[in-house]
Amino acid sequence: MRPSAKxxxxxxxxxxxxxxxxxxKAQGSIEAEIRRRLRDEFGFTLPRFDVMSALSRFPKGLxxxxxxxxxxxxxxxxxxxxxxxxxDGLAVRVAVPEDRRAQLVRLTSAGTxxxxxxxxxxxxxxxxxxxxxxxxxxxxxxxLLDTITDHLERREDQTNAK
Amino acid sequence: MRPSAKxxxxxxxxxxxxxxxxxxKAQGSIEAEIRRRLRDEFGFTLPRFDVMSALSRFPKGLxxxxxxxxxxxxxxxxxxxxxxxxxDGLAVRVAVPEDRRAQLVRLTSAGTxxxxxxxxxxxxxxxxxxxxxxxxxxxxxxxLLDTITDHLERREDQTNAK
Numbered sequence: 001m002r003p004s005a006k007x008x009x010x011x012x013x014x015x016x017x018x019x020x021x022x023x024x025k026a027q028g029s030i031e032a033e034i035r036r037r038l039r040d041e042f043g044f045t046l047p048r049f050d051v052m053s054a055l056s057r058f059p060k061g062l063x064x065x066x067x068x069x070x071x072x073x074x075x076x077x078x079x080x081x082x083x084x085x086x087x088d089g090l091a092v093r094v095a096v097p098e099d100r101r102a103q104l105v106r107l108t109s110a111g112t113x114x115x116x117x118x119x120x121x122x123x124x125x126x127x128x129x130x131x132x133x134x135x136x137x138x139x140x141x142x143x144l145l146d147t148i149t150d151h152l153e154r155r156e157d158q159t160n161a162k
Numbered sequence: 163m164r165p166s167a168k169x170x171x172x173x174x175x176x177x178x179x180x181x182x183x184x185x186x187k188a189q190g191s192i193e194a195e196i197r198r199r200l201r202d203e204f205g206f207t208l209p210r211f212d213v214m215s216a217l218s219r220f221p222k223g224l225x226x227x228x229x230x231x232x233x234x235x236x237x238x239x240x241x242x243x244x245x246x247x248x249x250d251g252l253a254v255r256v257a258v259p260e261d262r263r264a265q266l267v268r269l270t271s272a273g274t275x276x277x278x279x280x281x282x283x284x285x286x287x288x289x290x291x292x293x294x295x296x297x298x299x300x301x302x303x304x305x306l307l308d309t310i311t312d313h314l315e316r317r318e319d320q321t322n323a324k
Binding site (some may be wrong): 012013015016017018019020022023024025026027029030033123124126127128129130131132133134135137138139140141142144145146147148149150151152154155 | 174175177178179180181182184185186187188189191192195285286288289291292293294295296297299300301302303304306307308309310311312313314316317
C-alpha cells in the first residue's frame with residue numbers, strides 16, 4: 001500500500017495549488033530549454049516547430065484554421081509562420097478541388113526531411129531532460145496526468161450536456 | 163512495494179516523450195480554462211494576471227526587467243501591460259532614490275485589492291480543475307514533478323561549472 005499523505009479536506013485547495021505551480025515550473029523549464037536548443041541548434045522558433053509538427057501528422061494537408069485550432073494559437077500568427085515555411089521551401093499551399101476558396105497547407109518533401117531531423121533531436125532533448133524521473137515511475141506519472149485531463153473532459157461533457 | 167512498470171531501457175525515450183506530451187496536454191487544458199475564466203469573469207488576460215501576480219509578491223516594487231525575467235516574457239509586452247495597469251489605477255511607477263534612471267512598478271492599494279479577488283477566484287478554479295487527482299496522491303504527484311525540476315537544475319549547475 002502507498003503511504004497516505006493524510007491531507008485534511010481543508011488542505012486540499014492549497015495542495016492542488018502547489019501541484020499546479022509545480023506543473024507550471026517543470027513545464028516552463030523544459031519549454032525554455034527546448035526554445036533555446038531549437039534556436040541555437042536549428043535557428044528555429046517553437047511556434048514554427050509546432051506548426052511543422054502539426055503538418056507532419058496530417059500528410060494530406062491542413063487548412064489554416066485547422067492548424068490554429070490544433071495549436072490553440074491565433075490565425076494571424078499561423079499565417080506568418082506558414083508564409084515563411086513556404087518561402088523556405090518547407091511547406092506548400094495547395095488548392096482544394098471541391099472548394100475554390102479553401103487552401104490546404106502541406107509539408108514539402110524537404111519539409112518532411114527537415115522536420116524528421118528536428119523531431120529526432122527533440123525526442124533526445126526530452127529523453128535527457130526527463131531522465132531525473134525514476135524509470136519505474138514514468139507510467140504512474142503519466143497516469144496521474146491522465147486523472148487531470150479525464151476530469152477536465154468529464155466536466156466539459158457535463159457543461160455541454162446542460 | 164510499488165509495482166514496477168518493467169520498462170526496457172529502449173522504451174525509456176518513448177515513455178519520457180509520452181510523459182511530456184501528457185504534461186503539455188494537461189497544462190494546456192488548464193491554462194485554456196484559466197484564460198477563458200479570467201476573460202469572461204474579470205475581463206482580464208493571462209499575461210495581465212501574471213504581471214499583477216509578480217507585483218503582488220514584491221510589495222516594494224519591481225523594475226520592468228525584473229518583471230520580464232520573472233515571467234519569461236519580453237520587455238515590450240510587459241511595458242504595454244504595465245501601461246494599462248497604470249491607466250486603470252492598479253499600478254504606479256515610482257522613482258528609485260539611488261538611481262535616477264530606474265523606475266519601480268508597484269501595485270496600488272486598489273491593485274492589491276483587485277488582485278486579491280482574482281487570486282481567490284484562481285485558487286478556486288485550480289481546486290475545481292485538479293479535483294480528479296486522488297487526494298492521497300497529490301503530494302506524490304508534486305514530488306514526481308520535483309524530480310524533473312531538480313534534475314534540470316543539477317544539469318544547469320554542471321553546465322555553469324564547466
